[in-house]
Amino acid sequence: MIDADGSQLGILPIAKAIEAAYAKDLDLVNIAPNADPPVCKVMDYGKYRFEQAKREKEAKKNQKVVEVKEIRLGLGIDKHDFETKGKHAIRFLADGNKVKVSIRFRGREMGHPEIGLEIMERFAQFCSDSGVVEKAAKMEGRNMLMFLAPKTSK
Secondary structure, eight states: OBOTTSOBOOOOOHHHHHHHHHHTTOEEEEEETTSSSOEEEEEOHHHHHHHHHHHHHHHHHHOOOOOEEEEEEOTTOOHHHHHHHHHHHHHHHHTTOEEEEEEEOOGGGGGOHHHHHHHHHHHHHHTTTTEEEEEEEEEETTEEEEEEEEOOOO
16 A cells, blocks of 8 residues: 555555545545555545546647648649649648648549659659658559658758
């Protein structure tokens, strides 16, 4: 048994441990039930739970949720459209999000995956200042997918 101030009280029967905790107007908490003998501590359990919830809330506030934004391109994309979508991707990467770039092949376009691969490589080159290719361009059914991740700042 461990006292509220952290000092060890030794091995006590359960009834005496509960009585000691009750005398100090605190709770007896089993902190290591699988140990031999089990370890219990005298503490204010309500206060402990409150502080634990507070720590979790603080940790959750400091974490950044990474979203995956999608940019869709076409095989016949023109220069201006390509630059506009590239600027959007750069903005997403600057915000710390990942970018999924996809090209959908329709009809006879399926016979020319090399054109899609060239567009993907151009797009990766366009975004190379703010992002790196996390997963290279690859055909999945009728779609070609590539993932970009923001560059880590060191």
